[in-house]
Amino acid sequence: MWRELAAIGRETSTGGYRRYAWTAADTDCRSWFRDQAGARGLSHETDRNGNQWAWLGDPAAGDAVVTGSHLDSVPDGGAFDGPLGVVSAFAALDELRSRGAEFTRPLGIVNFGDEEGARFGLACVGSRLTSGQLTREKAYALTDADGITLPGAMEAAGHDPGAIGPDPGRLARIGAFVELHVEQGRALDLSGDRVGIASAIWPHGRWRFDFRGEANHAGTTRLADRRDPMPAYAETVLAARRAAELAGAVATFGKIAVEPNGVNAIPSLVRAWLDSRAADRATLDTVVAEIERAARDRARSDGVDLSVVRESFTPVVEFGHALRDELNRLLGGRVPVLATGAGHDAGILSAAVPTAMLFVRNPTGVSHSPAEFAAEDDCAAGVLALADVLEGLACR
Structure with a gap:
């Protein structure tokens, strides 16, 4: 067989x-x-x-x-x-x-x-x-x-x-x-x-993070003029690792979609999916809340919009x-x-x-x-x- x-x-x-x-x-x-x-x-x-x-x-x-x-x-x-x-x-x-x-x-x-x-x-x-x-x-x-x-x-x-x-x-x-x-x-x-x-x-679930910025030329746009969603996403990945380690949980960004997805283009959208799991519901809620807080703080400082949607959850x-x-x-x-x-x-x-x-x-x-x-x-x-x-x- x-x-x-x-x-x-x-x-x-x-x-x-x-x-x-x-x-x-x-x-x-x-x-x-x-x-x-x-x-x-x-x-x-x-x-x-x-x-x-x-x-x-x-x-x-x-x-x-x-x-x-x-x-x-x-x-x-x-x-x-x-x-x-x-x-x-x-x-x-x-x-x-x-x-x-x-x-x-x-x-x-x-x-x-x-x-x-x-x-x-x-x-x-x-x-x-x-x-x-x-x-x-x-x-x-x-x-x-x-x-x-x-x-x-x-x-x-x-x-x-x-x-x-x-x-x-x-x-x-x-x-x-x-x-x-x-x-x-x-x-x-x-x-x-x-x-x-x-x-x-x-308990475990999946959350979709949509970081929305502004597409622009990678070679001619000053760093100060950018609304680049990628740094906010990158900071969120690191925040997820920190939050999970402190709580004895796990948190993973394993899937990402980028638009327009060009080497010489600043992204207009970084869409990323978080998978997080913990031994109990309270710990999981705390971890995900901390990840979202860090994401919103960085997105705000970069002039990037953020939406978070829970796509699935299993108690x-x-x-x-x-x-x-x-x-x-x-x-x-x-x-x-x-x-x-x-x-x-x-x-x-x-x-x-x-x-x-x-x-x-x-x-x-x-x-x-x-x-x-x-x-x-x-x-x-x-x-x-x-x-x-x-x-x-x-x-x-």
Whole structure:
């Protein structure tokens, strides 16, 4: 399975993946998922929001146990973030069948659409729509860098966007959702464990900073006469680093758009996106407020206009202790429990259904990069752990 999936959406010049929502690479990933379901005799469906489901048993019976993750990527992302959870789900089913396990609850495997938000700027679109955390109106307003709307992209890919929106009936069928994911950090590597259990997801969000100045000639305009938005942006980047370090949080400007984007032109607009995360909401609010204060102070002194828009926000997710403790019991009670700063579909669904997460060791901690890695024996350990969990939840 891993070899078949590995070539899809891979950029040869970087070695990273560009599996963006509703593109040709996404279509190929969806075909791969459908083929895996068919090869195992599972029923397959794509829901109104573009999420794929493979079912063993009748999902309408309710109290289903679901596992899976996503197949899309960030720009030039790694091979494991998302796909490891989907591949491991199918592999865990294979393992359970080899054990002769008898299922007493329906089992579902899911590929959530547009988890990374690389194309339309909002993460977890598929699960947010399904859970009602993203309205149809706001979803219809999402556009990519080329001005293509989300519904336009869905329609071009052969999916009807007319029915997108909350799907409470589908969520009501799920008794438990367990997502396996490569760890996006080094906690397991430092502890020497192959597999861990998630305790919580830090609150996190994305903010867009628009610094507006005045375009002019780079060679003839005196420094004193400039309304250059770039220094204000640069100062804001440094302020974000300072604020995050003082608070024990993280803050990153990782995406920027400049107009007119000429070497010999003073910019008229610098648009930058801030990603910030912290262990609690109060700390996150403090960090973002300090970053915005510094940005406004510098913009004011440079004669630059500034607007700040929060494009997305996810509050802290504390995974339910009952399911989390059950996973630990099923795995022998010796599995480390750790929090993460990375967002996941499991975090979005946690408000509607019992959810839990398993992490697989990442020896370098690198993620969202072609260097992302997990050793084969650690991945196999993750599959066996997931199989043990599914057997305990769905085969009793």
